[in-house]
Structures are given as C-alpha cells and as structure tokens.
Amino acid sequence: MEIIPYGDNALLINFEQKIDSETHQLVKSYHNAIINIEEVVYQIPAYCSITVVFDPESINFEILKDKIKELGIKPEQTQSKSKIIEIPVCYETDYAPDIESLAQDLKLSQEDIISLHTSQTYDVYMMGFLPGFPYLGKLPKELECKRKSTPRKLVKSGSVGLAGIQTGIYPSEAPGGWQLIGQTPLKIFNSRKEEPFLLKMGDLVKFYTISATEFKKIQDEAK
Template identity: 40%
Template sequence: MYPKIKDFGDQALLLEWNNEISLSIHKEIMRYKHTIDSRFQSIVIETVPTYASLAIYLNKGANKEAFISELNSDLLLSEIIQKSQRIVHIPVCYDIEYGWDLPEMAHKLNIPIDEIISRHIDQEYPVYFLGFLPGFPYLGGLDSKIAFPRKATPRKQVDKGSVGIAGSQTGIYTMDSPGGWNIIGRSPLDFFDASQENPCLLVPGDLVKFYKISRKLYEEIYFQVKNQNYSLRMEVRDV
C-alpha cells in the first residue's frame, strides 16, 4: 500500500492513501510517521497524520527530490512500530446537564437517550490523530446507528471535557472552544497540559473506552484531577 506523494507548498510533502477512514490505513500512516520521525530527524521539522494522509514539513534547504526517492524505496517497509497498545478508560457524565444534544439526537434518530449512551459506551475507539484543538482526539469506530451530522451553526462555546459526535466520529473538547459537534456528555479529566512532558492524555495508537459516571462521581473525579491525585484507568494490551 504505497501512498501517493504530492507537493504541499514550498517546504512540505503530502503522502495520501485511499481516501477513507480505515484502521489498516491508519496503521500504515503511523508506521510511515514513526519511521520518518526517527530516520529523517535532520531534514524533517515535523509530521502530521490525519485519517488518510500524512503531511511532512521539511527544513529550509532540505533536498526534496532525494527525500522522495528514499520514501519510494523499500527501506520503510521493514519497520514494525507498535507492539502494544494502551486502552484508556475515560469517565463521562451523560446527564442532560452536560449532554446538551442528547434530547435532539434521540428525537431525530428515534433512539432512546439510554440506548444512545449504551451504544457510545460499547465501542473501543482508536485514536486516529490529534487536531482541531491542542490534544483533541479524533476517534473512529462510532456505532453507525448513532452517527449524527455536525450542527448547522456552531456553538459559540463548548466547555472543556465535552464529548461530541460529528458524523461517524466522536471526540473530546480539550479546552473551551467554539464548535459544531453534538455534545452528549462531559468528562472531568484534563486532556491537555502544556506544562507536562507529554502534554496530551491520549495519543494516536491508543484505544479509548468510555464509561458512564454519575454527576456526583463527576465532581469527585474533577477535584481529584484538580488536586493531582487522580490515577488514570488504563491497561496495556499486546497487538
């Protein structure tokens, strides 16, 4: 599965795979990303993965043609990158107080609110990439029964921790922001902290599993996080 290589302005390249959201493409992209990040540090500033493409930003003066011919060689194919995977459990309070759009979704999808929640909780979601806001995880694998289009007019403010649905994706607002995702609940966790060595709670390659908490437990966890004595529920699985 070789990607198509395109110029992306003066100092960048774009690798494009089949234009679809799939786990096999995601794995290929991450393999390319890790290989390029580790092997070409001297000429690559950074790489940005998305669902079906990888942007490669090059240093000024980098030899683009030589780099492209390296990308086209089989060198890259030998590397195996991910041996294990984190499954991160994210607590979410799905009360209407936080799940602003649940009533409308229930009405338009003709599915009871409780079933929307249980369908959201049932899946394990791969983190495809981070974008939109610092640390914002794009999660694929949403149950197609609860897929729901973005709001026609974005809200001026969505609160930090809000869990949303946009089309067949789900995601978490890592900070207060305007936004058009349908909000179904809120997590009390901190998903981005620039002062940490690893600022993002979730990274591409992780699996996310949501679990339902009460308003009371939301508050308890919220203050544990604030006082830095919350320990994240997660496990590591071989892949």
C-alpha cells in the first residue's frame, strides 16, 4: 500500500494495481475504517485505490497518513459480509441488441451467455462514469470481450452490458460502447428518492432472468 499527496486537501491510497476480489476487499475495508476518521470529508473508492479528501484546517497530509497506516488492516482480516442485491434482467433480443453478434464473436450460444452471466455473484468494485453506474466483476473468462468499435449515441436506461472483464448497468440514458446483452426494469438511479442509488461500492449483485412480460410488469409497478 502506498499513500501519496493528491492536491492540497486530499491523499491517494494505492493498492496493488489489479482488479480482483482480494484487492477489492482491502479497498472496502479501508474505506469503511476511514469513515470513522472525523477529519475526513469524503472518499472516492476505485478498483485499486481510494481518494481521501480531508479538512486542511483540522489535519494535514502527514498526520492523516499516519492515522491510516495505524489502522493496520491486513488482507486476511478483510473478509466481510456484503449485501446481495438481486437484479432481474430480460435477455430477449428486443432488450439485448448485442447478444446475437457477441455470441458469434465469443463462439457461444445466446443461452450460454445468459447462463454464464447469471451463474455467479459480482462485486460492485466502484461507481462511475454516470451517477449510479456500477462496475461489476469479474466476468467468467468465457464472457470477456472488447467494447464496441463504434459506441452508441444512446443506450437505454437499465441496459446491462459487458466490457473487458466487467459487467455493468446503465442507470440512465447515455452514449456508451459496452456490449448490451439485456436490460433490467429496476431503477438503478432515482433522483427522487432520499437514497437515489440502488447499489453502492461493496455490495454484491446477482442477476436472474425474466421474460419480456415480467419486465413490463415490474416496470409498470415501479412507476
């Protein structure tokens, strides 16, 4: 672990630069512990790092660095219970514009893609590039794929995509280049709620299959 200055009122904690569950557990454990340091204003956790913003009038970089080091969190102490959130997904063609071409590229059937995607539980590694967009991983090896060569100008809210070793959910309509294999009727981001984000870093996600009829029913009930 390396701790370096990051501007006048922030520091950056760098862990081993790789995307895996062990590193994620360290990020999550340090994030949860640093919450209790009162001079910290907020944190931005990522795959292998945490940006920690602090109040420069009450603490400086060196003192905060020492406080973080004194937490003494070790990899074997980082396993913690996380909330599992089940996400319904319709993988039918009308909701999955890339599933057919992706199946050809990966030399899998569409049923194989669905089965693999729903076969495991995913860590919410971090939130970005849109409000509420969860980066989930890691994908089964068989589903690892490139982004689309030409991004779409508009991706529907709730679209579930694949890119590299990750899967993710578009919380709102936006341009995007992920391979779209399904869509959820759930609102991943709802600005009208007191807690607008359905998911947060550290949660676990499990996808399950629904039909187009079930999709519309859940979508109507959520209105």
